[in-house]
Amino acid sequence: MTTAQPLxxxxxxxxxxxxxxxxxRAVDNVSLDIRRGEVLGLVGESGxxxxxxxxxxxxxxxxxxxxxxxGEILYQGRDLLKLPLEExxxxxxxxxxxxxxxxxxxxxxxxxxxxxxTEVILAHEVCSREEARQRSVAxxxxxGIPDAESRMAQYPHHLSGGMRQRVxxxxxxxxxxxxxxxxxxxxxxxxxxxxxxxxxxxxxxxxRDGAAILLITHDLAVVAETCDRVAVMYGGKIQEVAxxxxxxxxxxxxxxxxxxxxxxxxxGTKDRRLTVIPGSIPDIYDLPAGCKFETRCGDRFEPCAETxxxxxxxxxxxxxxCHLHTC
Amino acid sequence: xxMTDTILDVRHLTVRFPVFGGVFMRRTAEVRAVDxxxxxLRRGETLGLVGESGxxxxxxxxxxxxxxxAMSYDVEVSGQALYHHPSGVVNLAGLSQSAMRPFRSDIQMxxxxxxxxxxxxxxxxxxxxxxxxxxTKGTVAERADRVRWLLEKVGLSPDxxxxxxxxxxxxxxxxxxxxxxxxxxxxxxxxxxxxxALDVSIQAQVVNLMQDLQEEFxxxxxxxxxxxxxxxxxxxxxxxxxxxxxxxxxxxxxxxxRPLHPYSRALLAAAPRxxxxxxxxxxxxxxxxxxxxxxxxxxxxxTRCSIARSDCAEAVPPRTSRQGRDVACPxxx
Numbered sequence: 001m002t003t004a005q006p007l008x009x010x011x012x013x014x015x016x017x018x019x020x021x022x023x024x025r026a027v028d029n030v031s032l033d034i035r036r037g038e039v040l041g042l043v044g045e046s047g048x049x050x051x052x053x054x055x056x057x058x059x060x061x062x063x064x065x066x067x068x069x070x071g072e073i074l075y076q077g078r079d080l081l082k083l084p085l086e087e088x089x090x091x092x093x094x095x096x097x098x099x100x101x102x103x104x105x106x107x108x109x110x111x112x113x114x115x116x117x118t119e120v121i122l123a124h125e126v127c128s129r130e131e132a133r134q135r136s137v138a139x140x141x142x143x144g145i146p147d148a149e150s151r152m153a154q155y156p157h158h159l160s161g162g163m164r165q166r167v168x169x170x171x172x173x174x175x176x177x178x179x180x181x182x183x184x185x186x187x188x189x190x191x192x193x194x195x196x197x198x199x200x201x202x203x204x205x206x207x208r209d210g211a212a213i214l215l216i217t218h219d220l221a222v223v224a225e226t227c228d229r230v231a232v233m234y235g236g237k238i239q240e241v242a243x244x245x246x247x248x249x250x251x252x253x254x255x256x257x258x259x260x261x262x263x264x265x266x267x268g269t270k271d272r273r274l275t276v277i278p279g280s281i282p283d284i285y286d287l288p289a290g291c292k293f294e295t296r297c298g299d300r301f302e303p304c305a306e307t308x309x310x311x312x313x314x315x316x317x318x319x320x321x322c323h324l325h326t327c
Numbered sequence: 328x329x330m331t332d333t334i335l336d337v338r339h340l341t342v343r344f345p346v347f348g349g350v351f352m353r354r355t356a357e358v359r360a361v362d363x364x365x366x367x368l369r370r371g372e373t374l375g376l377v378g379e380s381g382x383x384x385x386x387x388x389x390x391x392x393x394x395x396x397a398m399s400y401d402v403e404v405s406g407q408a409l410y411h412h413p414s415g416v417v418n419l420a421g422l423s424q425s426a427m428r429p430f431r432s433d434i435q436m437x438x439x440x441x442x443x444x445x446x447x448x449x450x451x452x453x454x455x456x457x458x459x460x461x462x463t464k465g466t467v468a469e470r471a472d473r474v475r476w477l478l479e480k481v482g483l484s485p486d487x488x489x490x491x492x493x494x495x496x497x498x499x500x501x502x503x504x505x506x507x508x509x510x511x512x513x514x515x516x517x518x519x520x521x522x523x524a525l526d527v528s529i530q531a532q533v534v535n536l537m538q539d540l541q542e543e544f545x546x547x548x549x550x551x552x553x554x555x556x557x558x559x560x561x562x563x564x565x566x567x568x569x570x571x572x573x574x575x576x577x578x579x580x581x582x583x584x585r586p587l588h589p590y591s592r593a594l595l596a597a598a599p600r601x602x603x604x605x606x607x608x609x610x611x612x613x614x615x616x617x618x619x620x621x622x623x624x625x626x627x628x629x630t631r632c633s634i635a636r637s638d639c640a641e642a643v644p645p646r647t648s649r650q651g652r653d654v655a656c657p658x659x660x
Contacts, residue, residue, distance in 0.1 A: 190379035191597045193615070221599035222599050223603075224606075248601070258528060264556040273535055273538075274531035276532050277532075278532075281529075
């Protein structure tokens with residue numbers, strides 16, 4: 001039964017940063033499955049640990065100051081955290097690849113688009129330069145870049161932001177990875193371009209059997225439009241996991257409820273007040289001992305400050321970390 | 328003395344940036360970042376200004392402030408900005424520095440980035456007190472009182488007045504920026520992407536605060552933003568811009584439920600909706616925004632428009648009133 005086996009299993013991942021100000025528990029005991037063929041959304045605000053979780057999967061945490069201090073990440077029966085770095089490097093790109101927020105910084109400004117694409121192939125596979133070039137051109141055409149052949153000779157600054165992000169996506173897909181991690185892939189783009197890029201990512205995924213996307217974003221509307229399942233992070237912990245429709249219909253964690261309430265809706269008018277999560281995001285060096293959301297939660301009661309609730313499955317596939325649902 | 332409904336009447340605002348090139352760095356071309364934009368702002372209302380990067384929405388806001396400061400440098404601003412002051416209608420664009428003085432404190436600005444718009448070397452009391460020092464005659468003690476009152480109004484503790492900006496979170500810094508804008512008792516506030524740098528949960532706090540202050544002080548807002556849902560939420564009327572042109576303007580409800588201009592339609596269709604049960608394939612705008620240096624002739628949107636005809640290339644379509652709003656497209660229905 002290989003289909004039931006998740007593509008990636010994150011078990012008890014803990015990534016901490018050791019700095020002069022103290023230890024930042026950016027990711028603290030995160031467990032999450034990424035299933036074959038799904039689009040999994042990882043949602044949270046700045047400092048929630050969503051990007052650090054993603055970087056940990058590919059062992060891209062800058063060390064020092066960061067270090068993965070515990071847990072395992074199982075991919076194709078192997079623990080990525082125990083593999084030697086050369087092995088991880090082989091998986092990067094061919095098994096799991098990444099698309100970052102800012103396409104200008106993930107492309108090298110002094111090399112042509114063509115050189116950067118073919119290099120990805122040549123670094124991982126034995127094949128001729130000409131074959132690598134042809135595959136790159138085909139990939140550029142597939143991500144919707146007009147006149148792909150002549151674009152190969154151009155430099156990143158010749159392209160618009162949306163076109164650059166298409167090149168980055170082409171690069172991420174060149175080796176047919178089974179998982180693409182997209183970290184805020186459309187945050188730097190305009191709305192109409194964002195819609196183009198999200199459509200493109202879903203189309204390309206549909207053409208690749210079993211391929212999954214881990215979409216990291218702060219934008220719940222983007223999640224609602226693209227994801228199958230959602231995991232909500234806050235204070236370095238997963239707070240709620242649910243299928244996307246279930247999460248929007250029946251959010252169980254007070255933080256998720258607050259987040260959904262704070263989105264100005266398309267029907268909302270001036271007379272409606274936005275639901276507000278009071279206060280600000282807690283200091284990463286000084287997180288609450290119990291529930292991480294306790295300091296801002298309107299529903300807190302006795303156990304919240306002292307004991308951290310555990311992540312409990314309330315209905316099939318809907319997990320929540322909150323004392324309201326355990327007591 | 329006649330108090331009209333209108334507080335600011337902007338007519339034919341055009342902003343040109345010269346482009347220099349060649350061996351002698353002569354002026355070779357110009358970019359019209361804002362091209363013949365007219366709108367009115369009513370008392371106590373919020374006018375949302377939306378569009379994508381490069382559409383000129385920020386430049387409109389800056390131009391109004393620039394007119395106010397009566398400075399031009401090499402940017403050329405033309406047009407009229409008629410300010411309906413209790414003493415009569417004044418064209419701010421035609422005033423000298425000294426003639427401008429009494430009106431300058433009436434229009435204030437809130438900026439996007441709460442990290443770079445506050446001087447890191449000054450305390451909150453100095454930052455918020457600065458416009459008071461310049462525009463009012465009060466004593467030091469009176470100013471300090473007013474600063475404490477302002478901080479309370481924006482939801483900060485007056486005890487924090489002696490702290491520096493870096494000691495505050497992004498949302499709190501934006502509150503400081505708002506307190507500074509409020510200091511001189513302005514009538515109009517131009518807010519340029521005031522919440523887009525903030526986290527979602529903090530965004531809602533600042534939006535609510537701006538609405539409360541508007542109600543309490545009868546402020547008129549020009550709210551510039553790219554996030555369509557935030558604009559919809561806060562605005563009474565909305566103006567949509569594309570490549571320097573104002574293509575449609577009307578009530579927020581009209582524009583969001585029945586956009587007429589093909590660009591407004593495409594823009595709204597592209598905005599993601601926070602409702603996973605209502606996913607649908609929507610019309611997508613092809614291609615990129617053209618460079619403002621090489622703006623298409625006639626209607627600037629025609630190169631990406633699904634209903635463009637051959638005569639769209641000939642002249643910029645005039646704005647006409649239809650179905651309760653102004654639209655710059657003769658062919659949309």
